[in-house]
Amino acid sequence: MKNDLETIKKEIRGLVSELAEIPVKDLRDTARFAEDLGIDSMKALEIVAAVEKKYRVIVPEEEIPTIRSLQQMFVLIEKLLNK
């Protein structure tokens, strides 16, 4: 599972990098989407939609506003994949 999780993290970093047009090297896991990376709420939703499509999961609507960093996204996706 550890390796799987590392792969997923790498893939999600890649997705965020592509959609938000930020180089992977600048994406610290703890960086806040809005404040540190300048990712607005519309872009954040686009990222969530892309992650949902890739991993065939559904992020509950009430959880979406709580995803404020890559780290928080990893935790949520891991939880959803383990369901």
Added chain:
Amino acid sequence: MRGLKNKTAIITGGSRGIGRACCLAFAREGANIAFTYNKSRQEAEKIKEEILSLGAEPLSFQADVKDYTQCRKVIEDTLAKFGKIDILINNAGITKDRALFMMTLEEWKEVIDTNLGGTFNMTRAAITTLMKQKEGCIINMSSVSGLIGLSKQSNYSASKAGIIGFSKALAKEVAPLNIRVNAVCPGFIETDMTAALNENMKKQILELIPEKRLGRPEEVAELCVFLASGKAAYIAGEAIKIDGGLAI
């Protein structure tokens, strides 16, 4: 015809008047129809049969649009049944006409909460889905009353003007995601709402309408079908009058 085949439309206040006409017009175009009603259960059952007879799939909900939780359930159950939402028509609305000096706070709140609050509730409940889909069309039923104001309708006019502002702001917000939001502003249409007017008032109203007749719900429904179609792909944030020239 059947230009909306495989599309799913949600229509609030679908059992009577303009909402009913929308249910039938969109069913005729082949769309799956999810509609809400508040009290008119018998009419709702009848509409379901009519939708089926037009070869479309109906889904009905007894729901109060003033309640966000109920609106959310409408969206979730529609998604569970049809898999997506293409069109949302926020049509449910009420009037409680009275001169302002006689109007109670309850009459004010009931109209604002149903017409404007209901539009917010349904749209808020659906918008994330539409944004993820990167596709959708929202049509909000406003009124000429929201454009020009009508005497003894300060509550109704305020709610309908609010719907226009809401539609324009949201249209700007979500147009980049391929979601179009527009408002429709009917004038006096032959519905239960206008049937409640007395003969003298009807006569006075007809004098104000250049076309010298009330509109038909089907005419408003056809405008909604057009707005939901690809033919209206470049129309966003508009408030379109359909009023026989009343508000010129």
